[in-house]
Amino acid sequence: MNSFMFVVQRSRGMPLFVFIFLFLFSSISPSCGYDPLDPQANITITWDLMLDNGGTYDVRVSIYNFQLFRHVERPGWKLSWTWRGDEAIWDMWGAEATQQGNCSRFRGQVLPHSCEKRPEIVDLIPGAAYNKQFANCCKGGVLTSMTQDPTMYFATFRMNVNKPSSDNNAIYFMPLNFNLGLPGYTCGDAFEVPPTRFREDGSRRRTQALETWNVTCIYSQFRASPTPKCCVSLSAFYNSTIVPCPQCSCACQGLAGAKCVKPGETPPLLELPHANEEEPQPLVACSRHMCPTQVHWHVKQSYKEYWRVKITITNLNFVKNYSMWNLVALHPNLRNVTQVFSFNYQPLNSYANINDTGMFWGIQYYNDMLLQSGPSGNVQTEMLLHKDSGIFTFREGWTFPRRISFNGDECVLPPPDQYPTLPNVAHSATAMPSILFSLFFIVLVF
Numbered sequence: 001m002n003s004f005m006f007v008v009q010r011s012r013g014m015p016l017f018v019f020i021f022l023f024l025f026s027s028i029s030p031s032c033g034y035d036p037l038d039p040q041a042n043i044t045i046t047w048d049l050m051l052d053n054g055g056t057y058d059v060r061v062s063i064y065n066f067q068l069f070r071h072v073e074r075p076g077w078k079l080s081w082t083w084r085g086d087e088a089i090w091d092m093w094g095a096e097a098t099q100q101g102n103c104s105r106f107r108g109q110v111l112p113h114s115c116e117k118r119p120e121i122v123d124l125i126p127g128a129a130y131n132k133q134f135a136n137c138c139k140g141g142v143l144t145s146m147t148q149d150p151t152m153y154f155a156t157f158r159m160n161v162n163k164p165s166s167d168n169n170a171i172y173f174m175p176l177n178f179n180l181g182l183p184g185y186t187c188g189d190a191f192e193v194p195p196t197r198f199r200e201d202g203s204r205r206r207t208q209a210l211e212t213w214n215v216t217c218i219y220s221q222f223r224a225s226p227t228p229k230c231c232v233s234l235s236a237f238y239n240s241t242i243v244p245c246p247q248c249s250c251a252c253q254g255l256a257g258a259k260c261v262k263p264g265e266t267p268p269l270l271e272l273p274h275a276n277e278e279e280p281q282p283l284v285a286c287s288r289h290m291c292p293t294q295v296h297w298h299v300k301q302s303y304k305e306y307w308r309v310k311i312t313i314t315n316l317n318f319v320k321n322y323s324m325w326n327l328v329a330l331h332p333n334l335r336n337v338t339q340v341f342s343f344n345y346q347p348l349n350s351y352a353n354i355n356d357t358g359m360f361w362g363i364q365y366y367n368d369m370l371l372q373s374g375p376s377g378n379v380q381t382e383m384l385l386h387k388d389s390g391i392f393t394f395r396e397g398w399t400f401p402r403r404i405s406f407n408g409d410e411c412v413l414p415p416p417d418q419y420p421t422l423p424n425v426a427h428s429a430t431a432m433p434s435i436l437f438s439l440f441f442i443v444l445v446f
């Protein structure tokens, strides 16, 4: 659910300030993975039946990451489905099944690639044998978000399938129960869509699939992890208080199951996961919030027409390097971003003309990898924003972000009443009890 919050503040002799900002009630429903910052977000699997020659058929399977800022990192996707009959995969290009399974019914012939009832398919790693490649394959299961790299957000493989033995001629069956093998994603049923059309001969000729089916998969942060994985701390040049991440944002130190590494202690030597292995549980530095990632938002400077923010992302996880990380921030002044240093930046316009959300990510080979906890385990940027004279203010925590997400997962923000305040404002607020606050919540039903 998502709503707009209008805060109208009036005080004697003061101009009327109208702050309009998007506010989230982070009660994200676990059943629908709806993300208000990216309402259409989904990963779509497209199943194109390319040819059918009686006994076997060819399918081209594509996985499109239609998400603005959530990406798929190593160990990558692991696509699986359940065959309706005793189909077997004869051969595959651009990916491979992890198990060949029991192919003993094909004894005496060349054996199929996989005879599993529920095959698990993984991408090939870059540099795979040339005769096993397929266009857009071989990215080690990694898919970038649509914003970060428009050439890397999809993957394709092709396979030749043996029809079920009971039904050797015409009909072929769409398999069931697709799964991407990624935490937090659930896939719906396959549904038939208009056949995909392909360009040939420099777009002068169009061919098309015999049949095309789509499967849509949706992410739910709650399903991926019932506890948050990131938190936000705040500070400002006009106040020496650093507002820390809320206590127990991600876990509580000392509680059962919450392991952490104390300062000065060296983390136990860990065996790093091999390609295609599960990601290890985070092992974090001990802190009051116990989050693997911390984002610090510092209001650094105020100029006549501009103000400057410094954002630092710190990795507190000893067992993970975040490749292709990204950060999404929501702040009303982001529509007047003038310059962003040392990060890539792009506004996200999920709601057409409200330019209050932006995505930050690292510059390739410079800071696109957020290294594991330690002296190099952080990345930082500064940005310059043009003060919008109608709404800009240092009061009421206006300069702090409304929402932050790291790698597509919402970060826990301190409660607004703890934000660093202007020294004189705290005083005048108590001296002027006649200040009126009006709050309107307009709940938008999508």
Ligand SMILES: *[C@@H]1O[C@H](CO)[C@@H](O)[C@H](O)[C@H]1NC(C)=O
Pocket: 044, 045, 046, 062, 064, 193, 194, 214
């Ligand atoms: C099916 O997926 C493709 C992308 O693979 C997309 O272009 C198309 O719009 C989808 N069709 C439907 C009806 O959702």
Ligand SMILES: *[C@@H]1O[C@H](CO)[C@@H](O)[C@H](O)[C@H]1NC(C)=O
Pocket: 040, 041, 042, 043, 044, 066, 216
């Ligand atoms: C998936 O995302 C794409 C791109 O945003 C969108 O066009 C499509 O309608 C979405 N599909 C579904 C089923 O929501």
Ligand SMILES: *[C@@H]1O[C@H](CO)[C@@H](O)[C@H](O)[C@H]1NC(C)=O
Pocket: 102, 103, 104, 105
């Ligand atoms: C392998 O499949 C054959 C025939 O499909 C079956 O007879 C045999 O029991 C299976 N073996 C195992 C170990 O499941």
Ligand SMILES: *[C@@H]1O[C@H](CO)[C@@H](O)[C@H](O)[C@H]1NC(C)=O
Pocket: 272, 318, 319, 320, 321, 371, 372
């Ligand atoms: C992270 O990267 C550094 C430098 O490339 C490497 O030494 C370290 O082993 C990596 N850590 C993990 C958990 O992959």
Ligand SMILES: *[C@@H]1O[C@H](CO)[C@@H](O)[C@H](O)[C@H]1NC(C)=O
Pocket: 334, 335, 336, 337, 347, 349, 355
């Ligand atoms: C606002 O959104 C428009 C349209 O997407 C974009 O061209 C423009 O650069 C954005 N401005 C800022 C300051 O983000």
Ligand SMILES: *[C@@H]1O[C@H](CO)[C@@H](O)[C@H](O)[C@H]1NC(C)=O
Pocket: 335, 336, 386, 387, 388, 389
């Ligand atoms: C800030 O952005 C808004 C919307 O693009 C524009 O109307 C306004 O003039 C900008 N303000 C400044 C100070 O650039």
Ligand SMILES: *[C@@H]1O[C@H](CO)[C@@H](O)[C@H](O)[C@H]1NC(C)=O
Pocket: 239, 240, 241, 417, 418, 419, 420, 421, 422, 423, 424, 426
């Ligand atoms: C700084 O902000 C904190 C937190 O809101 C507040 O308690 C404190 O009074 C402020 N310090 C000064 C000097 O105003």
